Amino acid sequence: MADTCGQVLLGSGLTVLSHPLMYIKVLVQVGHEPLSPTLGRNMFGRQVYQLPGLFAYAKHIIKIDGKSGLFKGLTPRLCAGTIGTIVHSRVLQVQYAHQVLQGFFFFSFDKKCTTKEMIARSCATIITHPFHVITLRCMVQFIGREAKYSGVFDSIVTIYREEGILGFFAGLIPRLLGDVLSLWICNMLAHFINTYAIDDSTSHTGEIKNCSQAVTGFFASMLTYPFVLVSNLMAVNNCGLAGGLPPYAALYPNWLHCWSHLSREGNMSRGNSLFFRKLPAGKTYAVEQKRFF
Numbered sequence: 001m002a003d004t005c006g007q008v009l010l011g012s013g014l015t016v017l018s019h020p021l022m023y024i025k026v027l028v029q030v031g032h033e034p035l036s037p038t039l040g041r042n043m044f045g046r047q048v049y050q051l052p053g054l055f056a057y058a059k060h061i062i063k064i065d066g067k068s069g070l071f072k073g074l075t076p077r078l079c080a081g082t083i084g085t086i087v088h089s090r091v092l093q094v095q096y097a098h099q100v101l102q103g104f105f106f107f108s109f110d111k112k113c114t115t116k117e118m119i120a121r122s123c124a125t126i127i128t129h130p131f132h133v134i135t136l137r138c139m140v141q142f143i144g145r146e147a148k149y150s151g152v153f154d155s156i157v158t159i160y161r162e163e164g165i166l167g168f169f170a171g172l173i174p175r176l177l178g179d180v181l182s183l184w185i186c187n188m189l190a191h192f193i194n195t196y197a198i199d200d201s202t203s204h205t206g207e208i209k210n211c212s213q214a215v216t217g218f219f220a221s222m223l224t225y226p227f228v229l230v231s232n233l234m235a236v237n238n239c240g241l242a243g244g245l246p247p248y249a250a251l252y253p254n255w256l257h258c259w260s261h262l263s264r265e266g267n268m269s270r271g272n273s274l275f276f277r278k279l280p281a282g283k284t285y286a287v288e289q290k291r292f293f
Contacts, residue, residue, distance in 0.1 A: 003089075004086060007085050007089070008081075008085050011081045011082075011085055012081060012082065015077055015078055016071075016074065019070070019071055019073075019077065021054065021274070022077075022139075023061075023070060023071075023072060023073065024058060024061070024274060025271050025274060026136060026140065027057070027139065027140070027142060027143070027243075028057075028270065028271040028274065028277075029229055029232050029270055030140055030232075030233065030236065030244075030248055030249065031248055031249070031267075031291045032243065032248065032290060032291060033051060033285070033291050034057075034290045035052040035056060035060055036285060036287065037049045037050060037279055037285060038050060048278065049279050050276065050277055050278060051277035051278070051279065053274055053275050053277060054275060057274070061142070064142075069142075072138050072139055072141070073134070073135040073136070073137075073138035076131040076132075076135045076138065077131070077135040079128075079131045079152060080128040080132050080135065081128075083124075083128050084124040084125070084127070084128040085124075087120075087123055087124040087127050087128070088120045088123070088124040091119060091123045092116065092120045095116045095119065095120070118180055121179055121183065122176060122179065122180065125172075126172065126176070129175070130159075130168035130169070131152070132235065133167070133168060133169075133170055133171070133235045134149060134152060134155040134156070134159070136232055136235045136236050137239055137241060140236045140241050140243035140244065141241055141243075142243075143241070143248065144241055144242025144243065146241055146242065148240060156168075167239075170234050170237070170239075171230070171231040171232065171233070171234035171235035172231070173231075173255055174231040174234065174255045175227065177227055178228055178231065179224075181220075181224050182217075182221055182224040183220075185216075185219075185220040185224070186213070186216045186219075187216075189219065189220070190216045193212045194212060225268075225269065225272050226259070226268045226269075229268065229270060229272075230258050230259050230262065231255070233249060233252075233258055233262075234255050234258055237249055237252050238251050238252075247289055247293070248289075248291060266280065267280070
């Protein structure tokens with residue numbers, strides 16, 4: 001219980017610190033570009049036209065909504081993090097018969113352990129997804145300056161009244177698929193690196209294996225990013241907000257159509273980077289709509 005409380009407190013702190021970053025990323029994923037491209041330099045020092053990065057975007061939000069505006073959607077996200085941590089911990093406890101587990105898949109690839117972790121993560125994701133949907137919609141309201149989703153309880157009532165139970169699980173399937181694929185890719189790559197590329201006789205082997213886990217986790221998240229993008233777009237699609245309706249988004253009947261549309265447009269990595277953002281090829285910036293067409 002103490003470990004779970006510690007995880008909740010740590011997770012909540014990290015959530016608060018990272019929230020402005022997620023907020024800006026979501027707005028970019030939807031396609032909102034409130035600032036015109038400017039002439040700047042890329043990472044190689046070459047002059048190119050770039051889209052505003054993280055700090056320029058943050059200054060724009062602060063100018064409109066103040067510093068507190070960077071934390072829209074924080075409450076439901078904290079709820080999701082807290083409940084998700086508790087559910088994840090409880091599911092693992094049930095699966096492992098209340099045995100204390102430490103580093104069960106960090107240093108070796110075990111199909112049973114990875115499967116149990118997958119089940120725990122999936123349960124947490126499913127149970128907390130309604131809060132994730134509310135978080136995203138609170139953020140996307142910035143585009144149309146709406147106030148439709150003003151609080152957790154009001155948002156729950158609004159979603160249930162307009163979309164029914166299924167509205168709470170918009171975008172769930174691609175999110176689950178992305179989580180599962182990311183977990184297995186990360187663990188398999190870490191296993192191969194730790195088994196065949198690291199000499200156990202050397203000192204600092206533990207630190208090196210921890211580092212390899214972090215690197216493979218980052219690589220796996222890059223590979224599965226399109227699932228995150230599609231999930232977030234489906235969570236706000238056709239929900240009555242400007243950010244989920246044309247011209248910002250087409251109306252997708254399901255997530256596969258969304259994936260197909262993004263792929264054709266070359267937007268599968270939109271929002272993946274918030275620094276050195278280059279102009280999308282073949283697109284024209286529309287000042288009034290504040291997006292590219």
